[in-house]
Amino acid sequence: MVQLSRFVSNSPVQGFAYDGSNFYIGFNDNIFKVGEDGTAKKHYKFNVRREIEGMSATGSNLYVQFAQRAELTQGRI
Numbered sequence: 001m002v003q004l005s006r007f008v009s010n011s012p013v014q015g016f017a018y019d020g021s022n023f024y025i026g027f028n029d030n031i032f033k034v035g036e037d038g039t040a041k042k043h044y045k046f047n048v049r050r051e052i053e054g055m056s057a058t059g060s061n062l063y064v065q066f067a068q069r070a071e072l073t074q075g076r077i
Helices: 002-006
Strands: 015-018 020-026 028-037 038-043 052-060 061-066 071-076
Touching: 020 052
Parallel strands: 015 052
Antiparallel strands: 015 020, 020 028, 028 038, 052 061, 061 071
């Protein structure tokens, strides 16, 4: 089991969302899907080189808003 503090250490969290059963933590072009027990379930990596301004999870969709432009993206989780 990977504890939350081990992969967020020394990185500011830029986005955080909860869908009722999992947490989503975003920072530095990474989003981690984390179970309620702290287990890392999935890792999403992208290369936009912009900070995450906010995140929201609902149903099977994750919404991420990036900094510098008013841009909201949607992806299936």
